[in-house]
Amino acid sequence: xNRKELVEALAAKTNSTKADAERAVAGxxxxxxxxxxxxxxxxxxxxxxxxxxxxxxRTGRNPKTGAELKIKAAKVPAFKAGATxxxxxxxxxx
Numbered sequence: 001x002n003r004k005e006l007v008e009a010l011a012a013k014t015n016s017t018k019a020d021a022e023r024a025v026a027g028x029x030x031x032x033x034x035x036x037x038x039x040x041x042x043x044x045x046x047x048x049x050x051x052x053x054x055x056x057x058r059t060g061r062n063p064k065t066g067a068e069l070k071i072k073a074a075k076v077p078a079f080k081a082g083a084t085x086x087x088x089x090x091x092x093x094x
Contacts, residue, residue, distance in 0.1 A: 005024065006023045006025060007021045007025055010019075010024065010025065021069070028093050032050050035050075035051060036051070036052050036077050037086055039052055039075075040052075040074065045082065046082050046084035046085065046086050047081075047084065048079055048080055048082040048085055049079070049080045049082070050077065050078070050079055051077075051079075052075050052076070052077060052078070053075070053076055053077075053078045054073065054074075054075055054076075055073060055074045055075070055076050056073055057069050057070065057071060057072055057073040058070075059071070060067070062075040
């Protein structure tokens with residue numbers, strides 16, 4: 001599902017306009033992004049947690065030449081699914 005399909009599904013599910021659904025999706029993305037940028041997490045009970053994880057510096061290899069290169073440490077966004085979402089995906093009833 002892409003963003004357009006998500007907006008259409010949300011509009012149908014909430015009986016609202018596509019414009020309202022687009023604003024809701026854009027707002028959610030903005031809030032989650034801003035919160036992660038501050039280094040905080042967003043927890044939606046039953047759905048999951050968006051968080052920032054630290055990736056340590058490491059040594060990699062150029063696949064073409066085999067030369068070693070240093071990869072800097074980085075912060076990466078991550079999502080950890082909640083128990084309810086995991087159960088739903090694995091076929092449990094709501």
